[in-house]
Amino acid sequence: GQSLEQPSEVTAVEGAIVQINxxxxxxxxxxxxxxxxxxxxxxTFLSYNALDGLEETGRFSSFLSRSDSYGxxxxxxxxxxxxxxYFCAVRGQNTGGFKTIFGAGTRLFVKA
Amino acid sequence: xxxxxxxxxxxxxxxxxxxxxxxxQHLGHNAMYWYKQSAKKPLELMFVYNFxxxxxxxxxxxxxxxECPNSSHLFLHLHTLQPEDSALYLxxxxxxxxxxxxxxxxxxxxxxxxx
Numbered sequence: 001g002q003s004l005e006q007p008s009e010v011t012a013v014e015g016a017i018v019q020i021n022x023x024x025x026x027x028x029x030x031x032x033x034x035x036x037x038x039x040x041x042x043x044t045f046l047s048y049n050a051l052d053g054l055e056e057t058g059r060f061s062s063f064l065s066r067s068d069s070y071g072x073x074x075x076x077x078x079x080x081x082x083x084x085x086y087f088c089a090v091r092g093q094n095t096g097g098f099k100t101i102f103g104a105g106t107r108l109f110v111k112a
Numbered sequence: 113x114x115x116x117x118x119x120x121x122x123x124x125x126x127x128x129x130x131x132x133x134x135x136x137q138h139l140g141h142n143a144m145y146w147y148k149q150s151a152k153k154p155l156e157l158m159f160v161y162n163f164x165x166x167x168x169x170x171x172x173x174x175x176x177x178x179e180c181p182n183s184s185h186l187f188l189h190l191h192t193l194q195p196e197d198s199a200l201y202l203x204x205x206x207x208x209x210x211x212x213x214x215x216x217x218x219x220x221x222x223x224x225x226x227x
Contacts, residue, residue: 004154035155042148042202042218043155087155098168103157 002026004103006088010043012078020106026092032071034062037105041109044086050097065111074078075108084109115139116219118203124191124225133188133222135203144186145200146178155202158224161186162208193226200224 001023002052012018024032031050035043047055049071061074075082085105092099116137125131128143137144146158160168174195177189186203200221206214 013194042220043204043216045206045214048214072200089155092171099170100157100160100168101170102157103124111167 002090002092002099004088004090004101004105004111006086006106008104009107009109011111013111014078014080016078017074017076018078018108020075020086020108022071022073022090022103024059024069024071024088026069026090026100026101028043028093029066029069030091030098032062032064032092033091034073036084037087037103038084046086048061053098078110080110080112083108114206115217116203118201118219118222121220122223122225124227125181126227127192127193127195129167130189133201133203133224135186135188135219137147137186137203137217137219138206139205139207139211139217141205141207141217142183143206143208143214144180144183144189144192145183147171147204147205147218148199149202149221150196150199153214158188192225195226198224198226 006022032050034046037043047062054063059076066072085107087102088107091104119134143162148156158172159178164180175192180186201221202221204216206216
């Protein structure tokens with residue numbers, strides 16, 4: 001089956017760097033995605049990794065190691081507006097087709 | 113974000129009712145998605161449509177029935193729901209690119225309450 005683990009909560013200060021880890025289990029790995037969701041808002045897509053390595057988009061970067069079934073989201077120069085929940089999602093493929101599951105989310109608190 | 117619209121925004125229905133949720137995307141995308149978000153549970157991807165063809169069905173009960181008549185419209189037909197189906201139902205769309213990232217744009221969601 002598929003499973004995902006990510007920390008439930010992370011706290012950091014404004015201007016700092018924070019890393020949110022995600023470990024997964026899936027058959028036929030296809031890709032790992034990250035989403036941001038503010039309270040009361042819809043999720044926003046942040047990044048997608050299908051291959052090993054680091055993908056950078058502005059202050060946000062996402063890393064994947066398929067051999068370790070592990071990825072992380074790196075947020076740099078933290079701002080107060082980055083306080084939100086961050087979800088990783090893994091897409092796998094088996095004989096039944098594609099399946100995508102989401103982690104429970106990591107709540108990030110950014111303090112002044 | 114007005115690129116993806118959902119109606120209604122709020123819906124209250126009884127367990128014997130039949131209702132439909134509607135999603136429309138104005139972004140020229142070729143893929144659309146239904147998600148369910150319940151309190152204190154992970155986001156659940158329910159259905160995926162690429163080029164109007166369903167490509168992913170994540171073990172969703174048959175009381176939820178999706179319909180994608182064209183690449184701009186997506187429906188979720190609901191019948192004989194249970195109270196535990198009360199949740200926020202989110203629609204999203206993306207432009208599918210082979211092997212690449214597929215930025216998904218979400219609608220505001222329909223808050224569904226089943227009595």
